[in-house]
Amino acid sequence: MGGMPKPLPVIQPVPPAAACCPPLTAAPLTAEQAEELAVRLKAIADPTRLRLLSLMLASPGMQACTCDLTEPLGLTQPTITHHLRKLAAAGLVVPERRVGNFTYYRVVSDALTGLASILAPVAGA
Amino acid sequence: MGGMPKPLPVIQPVPPAAACCPPLTAAPLTAEQAEELAVRLKAIADPTRLRLLSLMLASPGMQACTCDLTEPLGLTQPTITHHLRKLAAAGLVVPERRVGNFTYYRVVSDALTGLASILAPVAGA
DNA sequence: AATTGAGATAGACACTTGTCGATGCGCTTC
DNA sequence: GAAGCGCATCGACAAGTGTCTATCTCAATT
Numbered sequence: 001m002g003g004m005p006k007p008l009p010v011i012q013p014v015p016p017a018a019a020c021c022p023p024l025t026a027a028p029l030t031a032e033q034a035e036e037l038a039v040r041l042k043a044i045a046d047p048t049r050l051r052l053l054s055l056m057l058a059s060p061g062m063q064a065c066t067c068d069l070t071e072p073l074g075l076t077q078p079t080i081t082h083h084l085r086k087l088a089a090a091g092l093v094v095p096e097r098r099v100g101n102f103t104y105y106r107v108v109s110d111a112l113t114g115l116a117s118i119l120a121p122v123a124g125a
Numbered sequence: 126m127g128g129m130p131k132p133l134p135v136i137q138p139v140p141p142a143a144a145c146c147p148p149l150t151a152a153p154l155t156a157e158q159a160e161e162l163a164v165r166l167k168a169i170a171d172p173t174r175l176r177l178l179s180l181m182l183a184s185p186g187m188q189a190c191t192c193d194l195t196e197p198l199g200l201t202q203p204t205i206t207h208h209l210r211k212l213a214a215a216g217l218v219v220p221e222r223r224v225g226n227f228t229y230y231r232v233v234s235d236a237l238t239g240l241a242s243i244l245a246p247v248a249g250a
Numbered sequence: 251a252a253t254t255g256a257g258a259t260a261g262a263c264a265c266t267t268g269t270c271g272a273t274g275c276g277c278t279t280c
Numbered sequence: 281g282a283a284g285c286g287c288a289t290c291g292a293c294a295a296g297t298g299t300c301t302a303t304c305t306c307a308a309t310t
Contacts, residue, residue, distance in 0.1 A: 116244040119241040119244070191287060203287090
């Protein structure tokens with residue numbers, strides 16, 4: 001069927017950037033703000049996902065396909081896919097392009113810097 | 126018994142600052158580095174603990190006693206103590222002083238900025 | 251058309267975690 | 281010394297989570 005090329009599953013229930021909350025030092029967070037920020041932080045508060053991010057960041061274009069990430073971490077392919085899904089749901093990575101059977105994910109570096117600036121608005125200063 | 130004044134339970138299994146890992150963008154993390162960083166991030170990846178931190182940061186001297194934190198969050202006292210313990214174990218707060226029956230915890234702001242600089246070394250620049 | 255191969259999905263299971271009620275310890279006040 | 285209060289600890293339980301095996305889908309190749 002010559003239909004549409006299946007536009008890559010978009011998951012992102014979370015807005016693209018870290019525009020959810022004021023900096024921690026600004027004022028006490030509401031329950032909703034804390035909940036939303038915690039969702040993003042939970043996404044990176046996992047050793048496997050941290051390694052995934054650092055591997056992708058070290059790759060050209062901050063991109064990598066699932067196959068490139070499976071072996072270095074010593075985990076199965078469904079597990080890697082599971083973690084990439086979680087990262088995508090938090091807006092930290094995005095399914096970029098699909099070359100043949102390979103799906104390439106890219107790190108959204110703005111999401112990382114956004115999180116960092118919420119934790120410590122003066123970081124890097 | 127005129128013994129020692131019980132030197133406030135120190136929990137911190139984690140080194141004081143965020144000197145555990147290079148920035149994410151520097152190089153792929155080892156399993157150990159990722160594990161240690163995840164421990165710290167898990168500590169703040171919780172809505173209750175985020176609100177605790179923001180409440181303490183908004184208090185004079187970035188300090189607060191357990192009694193000040195129980196009511197604003199609508200949780201029981203053992204639960205607040207539990208979370209303060211977790212934050213202390215991650216080096217994000219420290220049991221500062223004890224006035225009568227009150228125990229005051231203080232936010233270690235360097236720990237927050239340290240985490241932020243690992244996530245995004247250029248944040249705030 | 252058949253085969254191969256990458257990745258997504260589903261289901262299962264062990265483990266962790268957030269919360270609570272009950273209890274114990276230490277300091278303060280009566 | 282007895283009572284009251286703040287905080288820590290203990291035990292329990294529901295909910296969430298990371299990992300796996302098995303299966304399915306879709307694209308590329310033969």
